[in-house]
Amino acid sequence: MKWRLLFLIVFLIGKQVKLSSQDLFFEKVSGIPNSPNTEIHGIVKDSIGYIWFGTYDGLYRYNGNSFVHYKHFEKGSSSIPNSCIRNVIVDNEKQLWVLTYDNEISKYSYNDDEFYNTPDSKVDTTIVNRLKSNSTRLYSNISINGYRFSINNNRLVSYNTVLDQEYIYFADHWQQGNLKDEFVSCYYIDDQNIIWIGTKSGAIYKANTSRKQFLLSYVYDGGDEHKQARPIRAIIKYQGQLWMGTELGGIVLYENGKPVKKHPFFSSGFDNDNVRCYYEDIYGKLWIGSKQGIVVYDPVINKCTTILKKSDFPDSFRKYVYAIAESKDKEFLWASVHNQLLRVNVKTGKYQVFRFEKEIGSSYIMDVLEDEMGNVWIATEGKGILRIGFSNTYHIRDISQIRKPLFNEKFKEYTGNMAYSLYNDKCGHIWIGTTEGVSCININSMKVDSASYNINGLTNKYVTALSGDNDGNLWVIHKNGIMKVDPVRRYTENTVIESEGVYWAFLKQSIYNDTAENCIYVGAREGVVRFIPHIIKQSPYKPKVLLSGLLVRSNIVGTEDKVDGDLLLGKTLLKKDSLRLDFNMRSFSLALDAIDYQSSGKGSYYLYKLEGFHDGWIKSINSVITFTKVPSGTYSFKARLFTEDGLKSDEVNLAIHVKKPWYSTIWALIVWFVIFSSIVYFITRFFVSRQQLKNQLVLERINIEKMEELNKEKIDFFTNVSHELRTPLTLIADPVKQLEKGNLSESKKSLYLGIISRNVDYLRKLINQILDFRKSEAGMMSPKYSICDAYAIINGCVQSFHNNTAQRNISLNLEANQNKIIGYFDKEKLNQIILNLLSNAFKYTPNGGVITIIVDNDTDANVLHMCIKDSGIGIDKHSLEKIFQPFNNEGTNPFYGNSTGIGLPLTKNLIDIMGGSIFVESQRKKGTKVTVKLPYKKVSELMFAEPEEKGNVVEDKLFDFETKIEDEKLTLLIVEDNRDVQDYLAAELGEKYDLLQAFNGSDGKNIAMVNIPDIIISDVMMHEMDGVEMCRFLKNDENTCHIPIVMLTAKISEDNKVEGLQSGADAYITKPFNIDVLKAQVDSILENRKRLQQKLGLKKHINDIAKDINTIDNEFIEKVVGIIKRNIDVVGFNSEIVANQLKISQRQLYRKLKAITGSTAHDFIVRVKMDKAAEMLLTTDMKVAEIAYSLGYTEPTNFSRTFDKHFGCRPTKYVQIHERKSE
CATH class of the missing domain: 2.40.10.500 (Thrombin, subunit H)
Incomplete structure (x- = not known):
């Protein structure tokens, strides 16, 4: 009963209070x-x-x-x-x-x-x-x-x-x-x-x-506090009363805290429920702006007048008036009407309209002011700020627009385009309140002083209103509070209000500065807030930050908790000034408590640093500060709290020492040093001993390698000499056998005798060269001088290579400063030197190359200069250092003939014996230059010898053996770099075969790819590409893999034979060879090939061929079959189409298919079509005529006739036979 009575009393008291003031929130x-x-x-x-x-x-x-x-x-x-x-x-x-x-x-x-x-x-x-x-x-x-x-x-x-x-x-x-x-x-x-x-x-x-x-007064609807409180949209003190325009609540007048009803002189035609602004002019009239336009109240005549004409502002136009401002002379005022600006004469009410559709479109003008220079500033909802300059007759002179740019850098500091309030301070700056903060613009320079003006405590950047006070301070009203700013020092002195409740939800533009009473009124969502600026004081209390906890490995550590057996705290961090952590705890967290009950805490943050670990202060809004992998050492943790009021706490300090890991302590370092020293000692001792042993082994290995290299060079020498001997022996022995048989034509006898004579001379020279080299190495040779013409000797040697130049299209040039060089020379040695150097140049110069001999006789110094230059393959730097070593063939691969490895060493020895010198310059692929200097000797120093007979120079003769080409002959390709062997084989085999000839493996490969011969006879050791490499290439190419290859070689070891046969050779015959054996071998291979072709030709179905041919041939057959099947219905399909798709010639296709299957290309196409026909007959219900057409036949009778020829019966009979078999 008592509580009901108390509530009733309180309720009755509340009914008597119309402007309710709450002292505490x-x-x-x-x-x-x-x-x-x-x-x-x-x-x-x-x-x-x-x-x-x-x-x-x-x-x-x-x-x-x-x-x-x-x-x-x-x-x-x-x-x-x-x-x-x-x-x-x-x-x-x-x-x-x-x-x-x-x-x-x-x-x-x-x-x-x-x-x-x-x-x-x-x-x-x-x-x-x-x-x-x-x-x-x-x-x-x-x-x-x-x-x-x-x-x-x-x-x-x-x-x-x-x-x-x-x-x-x-x-x-x-x-x-x-x-x-x-x-x-x-x-x-x-x-x-x-x-x-x-x-x-x-x-x-x-x-x-x-x-x-701060005093909050609730404004109730109709004075009844049990109805909803109304938001305040406009405030002014007029005739001693506080006039407030509410949201849909009409105009409420207060006088001495008592409410007054709606003013009776506001006509029903004016919507005073949506008042947005007031202005009292110099004549005492009250100008009222609302969503229905502008009304002027004249208290003298007690009358309200609407000034906007319908002709200027039709009913369809939104006549929203959000701002009214006075001009400098106070005889005029500025008013916004939607997106237009009015200059109104306060005495007559006449106005001038300025439109800005181009600049602001349909955006509303939210505030207006005129600065000291007569410029008018307008704030727009969405288009930023406009500054309008006027002429003396008030025509627009210029317009400057300030807005947050998309691409313009000029106003990048401007905060936002939704501007609601303007304020002109005493320093010549325009302050702009936007939804994104506050901007300050210098009137003279038109520069924005700061970006989103950094005001501490402006936690809500939605600025609704700006106002100054009598002391020149700026008051910023935002959605959730009021803030005082010093416009000169440009920082916030304090935040005076901040709360999340709707209590402080201030509204746009709803502010009034009562300069007479030095107080400010601010409209809020549920009333009006009144405060006196000069009594607002900064809070004397400082916030405080405390260390409240320690976390290690994300676990809270209590005062008595042990971590890894160690007591870390012993007492709370509040009472500790230092902390010691083991190295394995160097990732830890510190918890902070922010003691601040004055502010809301929304804008508070910490600044912290760990001195010695961080370079500067770190900002954080989290109260738990985490450190990761802090190195061992001593640090000082410092932290401060900053509140949204701009207040800051004193620093909290904590010394933190992270211990070194156990392996970094003094005793550990001593142990590590001892261990490391011992390891270094034993490792050093081990490596020294090992290096000594290694050096000894290296010396032994070098000696062994030298011996092995010498032995290898000797073996290579004897191998090469053997090869050099076998070739002429073959060309002597076999022609002798043929001469013994008789029944040879005179031309053949002459040919064979010439071959025998040339090769006998070649053997004699080779053996003499070997003996001379041995003598020179043993020091058993001495120069034997006689008077002779050195130029004649050199020219004779050059002429002896005439046939070689003709055969290989090599340009051989002799240049001399004298055509007679008479002196004392060792004729034999000089001749041998020139021949060896020219022979060497010919071996390493390709066909079509150039060899030049330059002779310069220096009569003053009695020195003969000879220079031999070629355009050959050249010698690399590494091999150049070894060219005068005996038996060395490293890095050389002659284009013509073979190298024994003693020619250049013998030449150098001969030059040394004659007191001369030799120098070689060469680059790979750029040729070689050999320079020889031979001095003259005085007569008294000469040791005379008996005159020698002139040596005979045997000239090579070209053998031109022609054979008639007959259609029925098989094609034989001979690949041999020795011209005599080529001629001999051509003479023996040319009557039976169509011959193709090549002098190296590369040419042989190319000829075989183009002509598809029936069989190939090839030497093994050749320049550019040897026979083994050529054989391997041809056997792996689908166009040539079927061609039989017979290898002829002087290499007789079992490894050489295995290498040759593994490359794909069908036969391996060593030199010297018996021509009858070679013929029998060739005939046997071709006969076996012919029997295989006949066997494959008898097979009715293409698929039966695969088991009897190699993989590469089978792949080729599959390609051909695939092309035929893809074009099987094409009328007129022939072998030319197949060859084009295979990218080979018809001749190549013909020879390839003939060699593999025994069938011509045409016959093979027919066989594929017949296979397909047989399949269709047995697996489909198609008629014979339909099958014929689907296979490219234009006449079914032709198809039936071809089918009968292939399978031995007509198509219908073929089906009957196979149906009976299936039964």
Whole structure:
């Protein structure tokens, strides 16, 4: 019954108050977690800054953001004795005491973060009395800032001792920031004059008494506070009354705190429910802007006049007026109408219209002002800012647009294009409030001074209004608060209001500066806020940051917790100034508590650094700071808290020492040094011994390699000499056998005798050269001089190579400064030197090359200079150093003939014997230059010898054996670099075969690819490409893999034979060979090939051929069959189409198919078609005529005739035969 009476009294009191003022705004603190029944029985703030709450479920510590819960635990004596808390206090010694409902007392230890139970007898009686007093009455009748607070019937009551007024904080569903149906159980006022309220439901509230500097008045609809409060859109003080335009609530006038009804002179034609701006002119008339245009109220005649003409502004035009501003001379005013600007004569009401559709389109003009220079600035909703310059006759002179650019860098500092407010300060700057912050523009330079003006505490960048005060300060009104800015020093002095509630939801442009009373009115969503700027004071209280916890490996470390067996803390971080961590704990986290109850905490952040690890300060909004892999060493952790009010805390410091790893300690380093030294010693000793042994082995290996190299060179020499001997022996022995048989024509006899004679001479010269080399090496040769013509000797040697030049198309040139060089020379040795050098040049010069001999006789120095240059393959630098070593053939591959490896060493020895010198210059692929210098000897020094007979120079004769080509002959390709062997084989085999000839493997390969011969006879050792390489290439090419190849070689070892046969050769015959054996071998191979062709030709089906041919041939057959099948229905399809698709000639296709299958290309196409026909006859229901047409036949009778010829029966008979077989 009492509560109902109290509520009725309070309700009646509320009915009498029309402009309701709330002195305190209560914010609900986040609920205590996991506590459904937690009536608050005690509140206290300790010396560190934590707020402690006693409940039925234990004790809770609050740091402004989160709670730490302390309760009784059965095990251990370090917890509170009972979870039902009766009271909690802080004594004069800053110790925290707790009283439970069973009257047990505990004291909190800040060192250990634990509670220790203490008997009453050991506690000061003053502390006991304070604990056991009624907690709800503990702070009754406490006064602060002229107010006395008490709890009456579980309600918080404040009494204004100055005005002798009492205010009861009770539930109010229409007001924000009040206590809602809460029964107050206790309250506490801390050192920052913040009131903390504990309730029986467990809810916690706080109210900041510093906000009493701001007075909020609720404006109710029709003066009835039980109706919805109305947002304030426009404010002005006019004729001693405060005129406020509400949202859909009409114009409310207040005078001395009393409401007045709507003014009777506002006609029904004017929509005064949407007033957006007011302006009082110099004549005392009130200009009112709304969504219906502009109305002027004249108090003298008590009349309202609408000034906008319908001819200028039809009904379809939105006549929204958001701003009215005075001009410099005050005889005119500026007014915005939608996207147009009006210059209005305040005396006559006549106006001039300026339109800006080009610049701002359909955007609304939200604010207008005229600066000291006569320029007009307009703020638009979406198109930024316009500055309009006018001429003396008020025509637009220029327009400057400032907007947040997309591609223009000029105004990149500008904050946003949604501009709602303008303010001109005394320093010549225009301040612009946008939805993205504040911008400041210099009027003279038109430069934006800063980007999104960095104002500390502007947590909501949606700026709704700007205003100055009498002291020149700028007041920034944003969605959630009011901020004071010093426009000169350009930083925020303090944030005066900040909250999440709709209480401070300020509206666009709704601000009025009452300069007479030096106060500012700001329209809010549920009323109007009034404050006096000069009494707004900076909060004297600093926030505080504390170290509250340590985390290692993401686990919280308690004061008594051990990590890896080590006690890390021993006491809380609040009481520690240093921390030591093992190396394996160098990744850790520190928890921070931000003690700040003045602000909301939304814009707060930390600056921290670990000196020695970080170079500078790091910003973080997280209260847990994590460090990863901190190196061993000593560091200093520092942190500061910065609030959205622009306040900062003192630094918190903690020295952190990360120990070195066990392997980096002094003793470990000593052990490491000893171990390392020992390892280095033994490794050094091992490697020294090993190197000594290695050097010894290297010396032995070098000697062995030299011996092996010498032996190899000798073997190569004897191999090459053997090859050189076998070839002429073959050309002597076999022609002799043929002469013994008789029955030879005279031409053949002459040919064979010439071959025998030339090769006998060649053998004689070769053997003499070997003997001469041996003599020169043994020092058994001496020069034998005689008077002779050196030029004649050189020219005779050049002429002896005439036939070679003709055969190989080589240009041989002799150039001399004298055509007679008479002197004492060793004729034989000079002749041998020239022949060896020319022979060497011919061997390494390709067909079509150039060889030049330059002879220069230096008569003054008695020295004969000879230079032999060729355009051959050249010699690389590595091989050039070894060319005068005996038996060396490294890096050489002659184009013609073979090298024994003694020609150049013998030449050098002969030149040395004659007292001369030889020098070789060469580059790979650029030819070789050999320079010889032979000095003259005086007559007295000469040792005469008997005159020698002139040597005979045997000239090579070209053998031109012609054979007639007959169609029925098979084609034979002879690949041999020796001309005599070529001629001999051609003479023996030319009557039976069509001959193709090549002098090296490369030419042989190309001729075989083009002509597809029936068989190939090839030498093995040839320049450019040897016979083995040629054979391997041809056997792996699908066009030539079927061609039989017979290898002729002087290499007789088993390995050579295996290599030749593995390359694909069909026969391997060694030199000297018997021509009859060679003929028999060739005939046998061709006869076997012919029998295979006949066998394959008898096969009716193409698929039966694959098992009897090699893989490459089979792949070729499959390609041909594939082409035929893809074109099987083409009329007129023939072998030319197949050859074109295979990219070979018809002749190649013909010879390839004939060699593999025994069939011509035409016959093979027919065989494929007949195979397909047989398949279709047995697997389809097609008629014979249909099958014929599908196979490219134009006449079914031709198809049937061909089928009969191939299978021996007509198509219909073929089907019947196979049907009977299947039965």
